[in-house]
Amino acid sequence: MQHSRRRRSTPHGEHRPVLLQEILRILEPRHGMTVVDCTVGWAGHAAELLTRVGPTGLLVGLDMDAENLPKARERLAAVGHPFHLHHANFAGLEQILAGHGLTHVDAILADLGMSSMQVDDVQRGFFYVREGPLDMRMDRSRGRTAAQILATIDRLALIDCLQELGDEPHAESIAQAIVHAREASPIETTADLTRIIQDATKQATWRLHPTPGKWNLHPAARTFQALRILVNRELANLEHLLRIVPQILQPGGRVAIITFHSGEDRLVKASFREHLASGRYAEISPDPLRASYDERTRNPRARSAKLRFARSATQSPQ
Numbered sequence: 001m002q003h004s005r006r007r008r009s010t011p012h013g014e015h016r017p018v019l020l021q022e023i024l025r026i027l028e029p030r031h032g033m034t035v036v037d038c039t040v041g042w043a044g045h046a047a048e049l050l051t052r053v054g055p056t057g058l059l060v061g062l063d064m065d066a067e068n069l070p071k072a073r074e075r076l077a078a079v080g081h082p083f084h085l086h087h088a089n090f091a092g093l094e095q096i097l098a099g100h101g102l103t104h105v106d107a108i109l110a111d112l113g114m115s116s117m118q119v120d121d122v123q124r125g126f127f128y129v130r131e132g133p134l135d136m137r138m139d140r141s142r143g144r145t146a147a148q149i150l151a152t153i154d155r156l157a158l159i160d161c162l163q164e165l166g167d168e169p170h171a172e173s174i175a176q177a178i179v180h181a182r183e184a185s186p187i188e189t190t191a192d193l194t195r196i197i198q199d200a201t202k203q204a205t206w207r208l209h210p211t212p213g214k215w216n217l218h219p220a221a222r223t224f225q226a227l228r229i230l231v232n233r234e235l236a237n238l239e240h241l242l243r244i245v246p247q248i249l250q251p252g253g254r255v256a257i258i259t260f261h262s263g264e265d266r267l268v269k270a271s272f273r274e275h276l277a278s279g280r281y282a283e284i285s286p287d288p289l290r291a292s293y294d295e296r297t298r299n300p301r302a303r304s305a306k307l308r309f310a311r312s313a314t315q316s317p318q
């Protein structure tokens with residue numbers, strides 16, 4: 001379960017794609033292949049994939065967040081091989097591929113975290129300790145912001161959301177406090193919401209390191225995570241992707257999915273198992289792969305990452 005900031009850049013701004021070596025080993029990108037990066041972000045994984053598919057291959061990259069694309073485009077252009085980038089939700093992958101005359105691809109990657117740009121930009125409202133508008137939409141061109149949802153969501157639905165998408169043990173008191181607070185004034189900023197949560201959980205004096213060497217989860221972390229998943233319909237998008245992947249993969253093609261949340265990992269596991277049983281997949285990862293000790297030490301964001309893969313059968317099931 002992800003509770004902390006999932007930043008993907010080092011303090012010096014260097015970009016480290018999570019589980020990169022494992023992804024390359026699993027997807028085995030080679031010259032001439034067509035590969036899809038469903039969550040291109042700043043193209044950390046995508047640039048490595050594109051380098052390997054070479055001038056005769058193709059990379060199709062998608063991101064729901066248009067603001068990531070200029071940086072991704074610059075990075076991919078520097079590789080010098082063919083690619084297409086789209087501002088799109090991966091739930092619409094089939095239509096995107098059809099637009100390029102493609103029905104099947106050799107490899108698919110989805111790295112489901114947030115990008116560092118999203119977390120670092122206070123205007124996006126993803127981070128609880130820096131004040132900004134309570135937005136949380138990955139795609140700012142559509143949908144309701146977290147503030148708009150919090151203004152109307154029913155108390156019981158909010159409790160469900162906090163429990164199911166955030167594993168929040170104080171879901172009831174936080175939901176009650178939100179409903180109470182919004183009667184007095186709208187909850188519009190990250191600081192408004194963080195304050196309400198800290199009061200409701202009696203953790204107004206929260207400290208990251210209560211004692212040296214101890215690490216303390218921020219009281220708002222779970223609520224922010226749950227709201228972000230709700231705002232962006234993240235589980236529904238993933239469910240849709242998992243349904244269409246077996247039809248899009250070439251025989252013998254591979255898919256790799258990195259998750260940071262137990263609910264996401266459960267969906268991936270269930271879908272891979274179902275398609276293994278039906279014969280559509282020939283092989284799936286028996287257990288999720290985790291980042292090495294070295295990577296986890298270098299990159300704290302890799303700590304909660306889980307990677308699962310599947311390989312499509314070489315013949316369609318009868």
Ligand SMILES: C[S@@+](CC[C@H](N)C(=O)[O-])C[C@H]1O[C@@H](n2cnc3c(N)ncnc32)[C@H](O)[C@@H]1O
Pocket residue numbers: 008016017018038039040041042043044045046062063064065068088089090091111112113114115138237
């Ligand atoms: C962790 S970042 C990807 C980082 C990327 N692998 C890299 O190396 O730079 C995840 C990205 O997925 C995007 N995203 C999340 N859900 C999406 C969806 N349903 N469709 C398309 N993009 C999505 C986010 O906007 C974010 O930019």
